[in-house]
Amino acid sequence: GVKPPGVYHGVDTDAFWPASGLRPIVLKGRGAIHRLESKRDCKRFLGLDPQRIQILRTDRHMPRKNYASLFRALAPVLARHPNVDFAYHCRTIDQGGDLDDERSKYGPLAKRMTATGFHDVHGGAPRELLNILYNAADIYVSCSAEGFGLTIAEAMACGLPVVGMDYSAVSEVIGDTGLLVKPVAVTDNTYSHFWATVNEPLFTEAVGKLVMSAGMRRDLGAKATERVRAMFRWD
Numbered sequence: 001g002v003k004p005p006g007v008y009h010g011v012d013t014d015a016f017w018p019a020s021g022l023r024p025i026v027l028k029g030r031g032a033i034h035r036l037e038s039k040r041d042c043k044r045f046l047g048l049d050p051q052r053i054q055i056l057r058t059d060r061h062m063p064r065k066n067y068a069s070l071f072r073a074l075a076p077v078l079a080r081h082p083n084v085d086f087a088y089h090c091r092t093i094d095q096g097g098d099l100d101d102e103r104s105k106y107g108p109l110a111k112r113m114t115a116t117g118f119h120d121v122h123g124g125a126p127r128e129l130l131n132i133l134y135n136a137a138d139i140y141v142s143c144s145a146e147g148f149g150l151t152i153a154e155a156m157a158c159g160l161p162v163v164g165m166d167y168s169a170v171s172e173v174i175g176d177t178g179l180l181v182k183p184v185a186v187t188d189n190t191y192s193h194f195w196a197t198v199n200e201p202l203f204t205e206a207v208g209k210l211v212m213s214a215g216m217r218r219d220l221g222a223k224a225t226e227r228v229r230a231m232f233r234w235d
Contacts, residue, residue: 008148008231008232009148009150009153009232010232010233010234010235011150011153011154011156011157011228011232011233011234012234013157013228013229013233013234015127015131016127016130016131016134016154016157016158017131017157017158017225018135018158018159018221018225019036019037019038019039019041019042019132019135020037020038021037021038024036024037025042025128025131025132025135027128027132036132036135039135039136039138042132042135042136043136045132045136046132046133046136048085048136051083052083052084052085053081053083053084053085053138053139053211054084054085054086054087054136054137054138054139055074055077055084055085055086055087055137055138055139055140055141055207056086056087056088056089056133056134056136056137056139056140056141056155056160057070057086057087057088057089057090057140057141057142057151058088058089058090058130058133058134058140058151058154058155059089059090059142059144059151060090060091060094060095061088061090061091061092061093061094061095061096061097061099062094062095062096063095063096064144064145064187064189064195065096065142065143065144066143066144066197066198067088067096067099067102068096068097068102069143069197069198069200070141070142070143070203071102071103071105071106071113072200073143073198073200073201073203073204073207074086074113074141074204074207075106075109075113076204076208077204077207077208077211078106078109078112078113079109080208081208081211084112084211085112085113085114086112086113086114086141087114087115087116087133087137088113088114088115088116089115089116089118089119089125089130089133090115090119091119091120092115092119092120099115116133130154131158134154134155134157134158134160135158135159137155137160138160138210138217139160139161139162139163139207139210139211139217140152140155140156140160140161140162140163141162141163141164141207142162142163142164142165142170143164143165143181143198143203144165144170144195145165145167145168145170145194145195145196146168146169146170146173147168147169148169148173149164149169149170149173149174152164152170152173152174153173153228153232155224156173156174156177156178156224156225156227156228157224157225157228157229157232158225159221159222159224159225160221160224161177161178161179161210161216161217161220161221161224162174162177162178162179162224163178163179163181163203163206163207163210164178164179164180164181165180165181165182165183165196165198165203166180166181166182166183167182167183167196167198168196173232174224175227176223177220177221177223177224177227178220178224179206179207179209179210179220181198181199181202181203181206182198182199182202183196183197183198183199184197184198184199185197
């Protein structure tokens, strides 16, 4: 009759943080020192246009991650907002299928739905580069059920607002620092519990709200960073 103590997963806030003038991201290499003090700096470092809005996802392409569902939900956002791009940081071909085949369904929009390429070419990315990827993004998205949602919490630590599914541990991690979208169905799996499928039109609407409001992105992102520092620190 006594609830056992619970210990959350942790995010190393010495590895993931919002770049600023007070706490820049500093990289040394090839005889140069890169000092990244803002989202614009991080976008330029990665060769991205600072004027464009970047949506990001960084987790493995597996069946329960529902990347196909995410593509369907994001396609209307890209169609309505020509200044928005979506990048996914994972292997293009994995247990969930071939994401090049998946994005090919979307015609001209496919050019704005692209892999970062780090997993396919290098097998991944070091934490320093992952921190820059998060900082270069404007919105983080996830439409899967999670036992915790570590990449969601990492994105939050970097000051990103998150659109996630209001199911499993995702709701508990995001809290009121992002937008939660209800599922439409649960899915059986071999682990004797359930995954779920997000309401795609509502997910589209939620992402669209953040695209349209820089103020909402800024305010929710700041709250997200504080939530991680208060609840999910590694120490």
